[in-house]
Amino acid sequence: MCLAIPGKIIELLDDNLAMIDVSGVRRKVNISLIKHENVQVDDWVLIHVGFAMNKISEEQAKEQLQLLAEIGEEQEALAEVKGYQFE
Amino acid sequence: MKMRFVDEFRNPELIRKTLDEIERIIEPDDHFRIMEACGGHTYSIFHFGLQELLPKNIEFIHGPGCPVCVLPPGRVDEGLEIASKNSDVIFTAFGDVMRVPGKKGSPLNYKAMGTDVRMIYSPLDALNIAIKNPDKKIILFAIGFETTAPSTAITVLKAKELDIDNFFVYSNHVKIVPVLKSILDQPNMRIDGFIGPGHASVVIGAHPYEIIAKEYKKPVVISGFEPLDLLQSILMLIKQLKNGESKVEIQYKRVVMEGGNVSALEIIDQVFEDRPAFEWRGLGAIQNSALKLKPEFAKWDAEVQFNVEKITIEENKDAQCGEVLKGMLKPNQCKLFGKVCTPDNPVGALMVSSEGACATYYNHLYSTMSL
Ligand code: SF4
Numbered sequence: 001m002c003l004a005i006p007g008k009i010i011e012l013l014d015d016n017l018a019m020i021d022v023s024g025v026r027r028k029v030n031i032s033l034i035k036h037e038n039v040q041v042d043d044w045v046l047i048h049v050g051f052a053m054n055k056i057s058e059e060q061a062k063e064q065l066q067l068l069a070e071i072g073e074e075q076e077a078l079a080e081v082k083g084y085q086f087e
Numbered sequence: 088m089k090m091r092f093v094d095e096f097r098n099p100e101l102i103r104k105t106l107d108e109i110e111r112i113i114e115p116d117d118h119f120r121i122m123e124a125c126g127g128h129t130y131s132i133f134h135f136g137l138q139e140l141l142p143k144n145i146e147f148i149h150g151p152g153c154p155v156c157v158l159p160p161g162r163v164d165e166g167l168e169i170a171s172k173n174s175d176v177i178f179t180a181f182g183d184v185m186r187v188p189g190k191k192g193s194p195l196n197y198k199a200m201g202t203d204v205r206m207i208y209s210p211l212d213a214l215n216i217a218i219k220n221p222d223k224k225i226i227l228f229a230i231g232f233e234t235t236a237p238s239t240a241i242t243v244l245k246a247k248e249l250d251i252d253n254f255f256v257y258s259n260h261v262k263i264v265p266v267l268k269s270i271l272d273q274p275n276m277r278i279d280g281f282i283g284p285g286h287a288s289v290v291i292g293a294h295p296y297e298i299i300a301k302e303y304k305k306p307v308v309i310s311g312f313e314p315l316d317l318l319q320s321i322l323m324l325i326k327q328l329k330n331g332e333s334k335v336e337i338q339y340k341r342v343v344m345e346g347g348n349v350s351a352l353e354i355i356d357q358v359f360e361d362r363p364a365f366e367w368r369g370l371g372a373i374q375n376s377a378l379k380l381k382p383e384f385a386k387w388d389a390e391v392q393f394n395v396e397k398i399t400i401e402e403n404k405d406a407q408c409g410e411v412l413k414g415m416l417k418p419n420q421c422k423l424f425g426k427v428c429t430p431d432n433p434v435g436a437l438m439v440s441s442e443g444a445c446a447t448y449y450n451h452l453y454s455t456m457s458l
Contacts, residue, residue: 003312032241033348051238060342067313
C-alpha cells in the first residue's frame with residue numbers, strides 16, 4: 001500500500017474527481033489534494049489509495065511504472081487501481 | 088548467492104559512478120549504520136541486492152516504516168470485535184491488514200467465521216459502501232503514515248458534507264518523525280543516519296525532520312525507490328557523516344517538495360489532532376505519535392461511537408518483533424523466523440506485509456538460497 005502509482009489525467013470531472021489512465025486501466029481518483037497545482041488533462045500524477053498526491057513529469061511517471069514492473073508490483077498496482085469504485 | 092550485476096540496472100554507468108564515489112570516500116575503519124525508515128525502501132534494498140553492491144562497512148537497519156508492522160497486537164482485534172458483536176457492522180480495511188494475526192484470528196479468519204469484513208483499496212470505497220448500505224454501520228480501519236492520513240481526512244469531510252451517519256473511522260494513523268525520535272532515544276541505539284521515506288515526505292516535506300538533524304545530530308536524506316535513488320542517498324549521507332554534518336536533504340527532488348503538500352497538511356490539521364500517546368509494537372507508548380479525529384468529527388469516530396473494548400494480547404514470548412523494529416536484531420535472528428513464523432503462517436505483523444522486514448528477508452533469503 002505504500003508505493004505510489006503513476007497515472008495520467010484524461011478527464012476532469014465534478015466533485016474533485018478526475019478520470020485517470022494507468023497502463024490502460026481507467027478509474028476515477030480524487031484530486032482535492034493537488035487542486036492548488038492547477039491540474040489539467042494530460043498531467044501525470046502519483047496516486048495513493050485513490051487520491052492524487054502530486055503532479056509529476058511524464059518521465060518520472062514512466063520511471064515509476066518501470067520500477068513497479070521491476071519489483072513485480074505492477075499487477076498489484078493495477079489491481080489496486082481497478083479496485084477504486086468511486087461513483 | 089544470486090549475484091546482481093550492475094549492468095542489469097537502468098543507468099548502469101551512473102550506478103557504477105555512485106558506487107565508486109562511495110568506495111572512494113569510505114575508509115576501512117568506518118562503520119556506518121543507516122536506517123531506512125520506510126518499508127518500500129527495505130523492499131527495494133533487498134530486491135535489488137544493494138547491500139551486496141555496497142562496501143561491508145555500510146550496514147542497513149530496517150526501520151519501523153511499515154504501518155501494519157508497527158500496530159500493537161490487539162488493535163486489529165479491537166476493530167474486529169465491534170464488527171463481530173454487531174451484526175449490522177461492516178469492517179473495511181486495506182489488503183495489508185487482512186492477514187494480520189490477532190487474538191482470535193486475522194480479519195480474513197473473522198470473515199470466514201461470518202463477520203462482514205471487506206477489503207477496500209481507498210477510504211472513499213468504505214464511504215461508498217456506507218452510502219449503498221444505509222441500514223449498516225461501516226467501520227473504516229484506517230491505517231498509514233502521513234501518506235494516507237490526508238485521504239482519510241478528505242473521506243471524513245465528504246461524509247460530513249453528504250451527512251452520512253453510518254460511516255465511522257477507527258484511526259490508526261501514525262506519524263514518522265515521533266517514532267524516529269523514539270528509536271533514537273532507546274538505550275544502546277546506534278544509528279548514524281536515516282534514509283527518509285519518499286512518499287510520507289510528499290505530504291510532510293523536509294522541515295519536520297529538522298529536529299533529528301539538529302537535536303539528535305543525525306543526517307536525514309529523503310530518498311526515492313530506484314536503485315540509483317537509494318545509492319545516491321547513501322552517498323549523500325556518507326558525505327555528510329564524513330564531514331561531520333547533519334542536515335536534512337532531499338534526494339527525491341522530482342517528487343518531494345521542501346514544504347510538502349500544503350493542502351494535504353491543512354486537511355490533516357482540519358480533521359485530526361495528535362493523540363497524547365499511542366502504543367507501538369515493540370516500542371511502547373510514544374507521545375504525540377498518532378492521529379485521532381478532532382472532537383468536532385466525533386460523529387464519525389468509531390472510538391467515540393462504539394464501545395471499543397481494549398484488547399491486549401500476550402505475544403508469543405519468543406517473538407522478537409520489537410527488537411527487529413528497533414533495529415537491534417536482524418529478522419533472521421528472531422527465534423521464530425522461518426521455522427514457526429513464515430509469510431504463510433505469520434506470528435508477527437512483520438511477516439505479513441510484503442513491506443515488512445521479516446517477510447522481505449524471508450522471501451529474499453529463500454529465493455537466493457534456492458539458486
Ligand atoms: S520472525 Fe515473526 S515473530 Fe520473529 S520478529 Fe519477525 S514477525 Fe516477529
